[in-house]
Amino acid sequence: MISLDNVSKTYGSGPGAVQALKDIDLQVPKGTIHGVIGLSGAGKSTLIRCVNLLERPSAGRVVIDGQELTAMDAAALRQARHQCGMIFQHFNLLTNRTVYDNVALPLELMGQSRQTIRERVLPLLEMTGLADKTAQYPAQLSGGQKQRVAIARALASQPKVLLCDEATSALDPQTTASILTLLQEINQRLGLTILLITHEMEVVKTICHRVGLISDGRLVEDADVGDFFTAPGTQLGRDFLNDFLKLEAPQALIERLEPESGESTHPVVRLTFSGDSVATPLISRLAREHGIDVSILQAKVESIQGRTLGLMIAELMGSASQTRQALATLESFDLHVEVLGHVQRTD
Numbered sequence: 001m002i003s004l005d006n007v008s009k010t011y012g013s014g015p016g017a018v019q020a021l022k023d024i025d026l027q028v029p030k031g032t033i034h035g036v037i038g039l040s041g042a043g044k045s046t047l048i049r050c051v052n053l054l055e056r057p058s059a060g061r062v063v064i065d066g067q068e069l070t071a072m073d074a075a076a077l078r079q080a081r082h083q084c085g086m087i088f089q090h091f092n093l094l095t096n097r098t099v100y101d102n103v104a105l106p107l108e109l110m111g112q113s114r115q116t117i118r119e120r121v122l123p124l125l126e127m128t129g130l131a132d133k134t135a136q137y138p139a140q141l142s143g144g145q146k147q148r149v150a151i152a153r154a155l156a157s158q159p160k161v162l163l164c165d166e167a168t169s170a171l172d173p174q175t176t177a178s179i180l181t182l183l184q185e186i187n188q189r190l191g192l193t194i195l196l197i198t199h200e201m202e203v204v205k206t207i208c209h210r211v212g213l214i215s216d217g218r219l220v221e222d223a224d225v226g227d228f229f230t231a232p233g234t235q236l237g238r239d240f241l242n243d244f245l246k247l248e249a250p251q252a253l254i255e256r257l258e259p260e261s262g263e264s265t266h267p268v269v270r271l272t273f274s275g276d277s278v279a280t281p282l283i284s285r286l287a288r289e290h291g292i293d294v295s296i297l298q299a300k301v302e303s304i305q306g307r308t309l310g311l312m313i314a315e316l317m318g319s320a321s322q323t324r325q326a327l328a329t330l331e332s333f334d335l336h337v338e339v340l341g342h343v344q345r346t347d
């Protein structure tokens, strides 16, 4: 449905040029919700703005529903943009228009009759929970209600694709949850394809089917959400996950961590395991087979789209050779092992 082929975008030219996107290949199948996350400045906004050509890519092709937008002249592009609704972090509503008139605006611009506009706008206001707000002005609405108006407006031209640019970043957690539920309902009821950019893993976890990770203008991961959350393929992906799950070693321990192992140190490891690899039998096996003690410092289990994800920070306590062998055993299992450092033995 949405296909970006080798899309690059450079702002400016010469020594001051910024290469914001580098050879992005991204496919979003019809009816799916695809999230793109990344750190500030990674290129998320540029990416989403290149999909409807609010920013024209410097190279590459953008194809939506079989139509190549990058090959269109201005008139054809104006027409094709009706296939693509967009919502923004700060809603971008017209303050001097009522809720009804904001939603009606794209249809007015398309030259639709008052009757058609009414028939289109009222069900959208109903669907977005704004039926009793039609005559109000944006200033009289909460942030969540404003975003609902923006969603209804984006759907007015009956697009096949909805682009969401940090759509919940200005909202509190409860309002975010209600907007995400609405987006999910729209996706299911209308079969709408949704591409969203966000810096919030919670958004990805809650509604996305797939997720891409963008870093310094490159798409460095693109995976099913369950796979990404259980086994991110890059260090940046793991950093996002650890940050989201907030599973860090206690500060007092971090201060004692040394980068190198020695004869009198114990390794501290972070284990990420999913699905079938269950931690508890593993821990008792390590103790049994290698004669070590495992001190569990932090542990957490999450359910991500029906799949179980566990994280644990543990200190492996034994002689240097015992803990080396225990680490080798751990690494032979279907889990991610990260040695955070080493602490001096206190026994």
Ligand SMILES: Nc1ncnc2c1ncn2[C@@H]1O[C@H](COP(=O)(O)OP(=O)(O)OP(=O)(O)O)[C@@H](O)[C@H]1O
Pocket (backbone or CB within 6 Å): 011, 012, 018, 019, 020, 038, 039, 040, 041, 042, 043, 044, 045, 046, 047, 199
């Ligand atoms: N209009 C512009 N002119 C020049 N450089 C730009 C322009 N827009 C963005 N950039 C640069 O392109 C890079 C990517 O920016 P972009 O806004 O796409 O990142 P982002 O991931 O959306 O960041 P944030 O989460 O902070 O909004 C950054 O280095 C940014 O400074």
